Amino acid sequence: MIFKSINPFSQEVIAEHEVLTNIQLNKKLQLSESAFKKWKTTSFQERAGKLQNLAHVLRENKGKLGLLITNEMGKILPESIAEVEKSAGNCDFYAENAEQMLKDEYYDTPFKSMSVYDPMGAVFAIMPWNYPFWQVLRYAAPAIMAGNVTLLKHAPNVIGCAKAIESAFLEAGFPEGIFQQISIDIPQVESVIASDIVCGVTLTGSEMAGSSVASLAGKHIKKSVMELGGSDAFIILNDADLEKAATVATQSRMLNAGQACICAKRFIVTEKVADEFAALFAQKVQLLQQGNPLQDGIQMGPLARLDLADKLAEQLEKSLQQGAKLIVGGEREKCNFQPTVIDFVDSNNVAFQEETFGPLATIIRAKDENDAITIANNHRYGLASAIWTKDRENALQLARKIEAGNVFVNSLVRSDSRIPFGGIKKSGYGRELGTIGIKEFMNMKSLIIE
Numbered sequence: 001m002i003f004k005s006i007n008p009f010s011q012e013v014i015a016e017h018e019v020l021t022n023i024q025l026n027k028k029l030q031l032s033e034s035a036f037k038k039w040k041t042t043s044f045q046e047r048a049g050k051l052q053n054l055a056h057v058l059r060e061n062k063g064k065l066g067l068l069i070t071n072e073m074g075k076i077l078p079e080s081i082a083e084v085e086k087s088a089g090n091c092d093f094y095a096e097n098a099e100q101m102l103k104d105e106y107y108d109t110p111f112k113s114m115s116v117y118d119p120m121g122a123v124f125a126i127m128p129w130n131y132p133f134w135q136v137l138r139y140a141a142p143a144i145m146a147g148n149v150t151l152l153k154h155a156p157n158v159i160g161c162a163k164a165i166e167s168a169f170l171e172a173g174f175p176e177g178i179f180q181q182i183s184i185d186i187p188q189v190e191s192v193i194a195s196d197i198v199c200g201v202t203l204t205g206s207e208m209a210g211s212s213v214a215s216l217a218g219k220h221i222k223k224s225v226m227e228l229g230g231s232d233a234f235i236i237l238n239d240a241d242l243e244k245a246a247t248v249a250t251q252s253r254m255l256n257a258g259q260a261c262i263c264a265k266r267f268i269v270t271e272k273v274a275d276e277f278a279a280l281f282a283q284k285v286q287l288l289q290q291g292n293p294l295q296d297g298i299q300m301g302p303l304a305r306l307d308l309a310d311k312l313a314e315q316l317e318k319s320l321q322q323g324a325k326l327i328v329g330g331e332r333e334k335c336n337f338q339p340t341v342i343d344f345v346d347s348n349n350v351a352f353q354e355e356t357f358g359p360l361a362t363i364i365r366a367k368d369e370n371d372a373i374t375i376a377n378n379h380r381y382g383l384a385s386a387i388w389t390k391d392r393e394n395a396l397q398l399a400r401k402i403e404a405g406n407v408f409v410n411s412l413v414r415s416d417s418r419i420p421f422g423g424i425k426k427s428g429y430g431r432e433l434g435t436i437g438i439k440e441f442m443n444m445k446s447l448i449i450e
């Protein structure tokens with residue numbers, strides 16, 4: 001069996017990658033085990049030196065790696081290069097901070113008591129194609145700094161990126177087996193999870209993939225972190241700076257051609273300012289230049305695969321049948337989906353209920369502030385949200401009422417190495433990034449000494 005990398009803009013097959021046989025997979029698992037035995041004994045200093053080398057290798061090659069990302073999944077070249085830089089930044093962050101984050105913790109007891117953090121083995125990662133470098137370095141940098149090793153099953157359409165990341169680790173001086181990419185098919189996933197060397201599973205992907213992988217992790221008593229879908233609310237209140245909100249709304253929905261879990265998907269606007277916001281938003285979305293992601297000046301490339309464009313087109317058609325009004329875009333040619341805005345969406349509409357993974361923005365009109373929060377929370381997902389208002393105090397009160405893992409006020413929702421990231425409800429559980437991110441796959445061992 002082979003996985004094909006297909007350039008979504010040209011539809012050319014750019015590479016073919018063979019799926020590992022079970023014998024080859026077992027060898028990789030054995031290599032993980034022997035690599036872990038040595039790696040867990042290395043000092044933070046040694047690991048940090050290698051991770052900083054990796055950051056350097058990524059930055060030195062950002063042009064070439066950026067081009068690979070764009071060719072495999074279609075995002076515009078500047079976004080691809082920025083993704084490589086952000087990944088390098090995450091390596092630096094954990095290289096600099098891991099030792100402090102994992103220092104022993106002492107307790108106030110009449111006897112001596114403390115907790116120490118031990119690495120546990122191989123973190124098995126199942127990662128998506130939308131940020132093929134960032135999603136990987138986001139979990140791998142902390143896992144490896146903590147003394148764990150890792151096995152990556154990347155999405156079949158970005159195996160070239162997976163191989164390039166593995167090569168970058170080797171070029172940075174990491175011993176073989178610390179980071180391994182494994183091109184495997186879905187039926188092989190359980191054997192990896194079941195393997196004794198695997199201490200846990202981290203998955204970024206769809207709710208359906210999360211549910212089945214989390215079940216397997218449960219069956220084999222392995223910890224899991226799930227970063228799943230989202231339908232983030234972008235709430236605009238009467239006193240918001242509408243011009244700025246519309247600019248950030250455009251960015252937040254359309255970046256990466258709308259293919260991010262944390263793209264704003266539901267624009268919930270209070271009635272008083274809804275017409276004005278809709279007009280500003282439509283104007284900005286209409287100006288976006290869509291086309292060849294390698295061409296200067298292009299702001300949005302194609303969707304990553306034809307089936308994704310088919311699904312979005314279907315969601316758009318249904319939502320219009322259900323009463324939404326098309327105000328911008330709506331056309332689609334192969335993987336190129338016009339940036340689109342629909343208005344007068346209600347909570348029964350498919351574009352409200354389902355995650356829309358592409359450049360389709362939905363405007364929902366709310367009676368007032370309380371209604372806006374109720375609408376935002378009336379959803380199966382709870383990844384992130386944004387609130388736009390000039391009243392910062394009120395914003396903080398409202399932010400506390402939002403059911404999501406992250407809430408941003410007057411700002412673009414984004415991930416940041418320093419800040420925990422993850423969701424609730426069907427958006428998953430566990431956290432990546434920050435201090436909590438590095439502790440997810442550690443044995444917090446308590447020591448009590450009388």
Ligand SMILES: O=CCCC(=O)O
Pocket residue numbers: 130131259260261262414415
């Ligand atoms: O797809 C979601 C991840 C986006 C990010 O971490 O910035």
